[in-house]
Amino acid sequence: MTRFAVALAVTLLAMVGWSAASADPSFECSMNSSSQVEIGNCVGEAETTVNQTIEVALRFAMESAAELDAATERDTAVPALKAGQSAWEIYRDAHCEFVGSTFGGGSGTEIAIRSCRVELGRARVKELMSFLQ
Template identity: 55%
Template sequence: MRYLFCAALLLAPTAGTTDPSLECSAAGSQVEIGICVGAAADQVEAAMAIALEIAQGSAIELDEVTGRKVAGPALDAAQTAWAAYRTAQCDAVGASFGGGSGTGIAIQSCFITLGRARIAELMASVQ
């Protein structure tokens, strides 16, 4: 299980406090920035899948040790609620761009920022 943790760290971008679109600003044009941000979003999604798998494994182990089925279902419910929140929040961010050409970049940047935070939360829950 430790190798999965290492993989999650490798997949997660390191500049977690920076606006993802600024991380890609050296890419050049708005189209190139969009491609860069899209690639970063894919990396965050891959890292989140790994972090979620690790957290689910930990929750299942806890449920087995305690003889209760509480931690696994609670994590699943939290992840479902978080995913709905992320979608709604990033849609709101996109709406604030009024349909302008930077809307897609803003939405992807929001997904990256919230995804990075969720990865940290998931990994903090692993005992």
């Protein structure tokens, strides 16, 4: 991985936010918003950002996995990463739907679902970046 790619990755991690205070996107958004609509929009923007960051981190992880497969002359890391990403996406969607269901169909349901996706997405980016060679 080039120094530029590492610098970009660090920048993306900083954009997504990793402090303990940023654990709950709905709380982060309520600090600057006064209505549920504004909070929902803010959490939606956070979800978009984290999804874009996941794509970049996954691309870096795939490159690293491909380099490992080439170095070991095996074809195991890339397929394993693809399977893991697919399983993670299924888990994220199912778990966040469960989180939303705990709101009983109330007006905060969508905010809860999106906040859950942001939280899990942030963790996934950090996880993906930890495996770079």
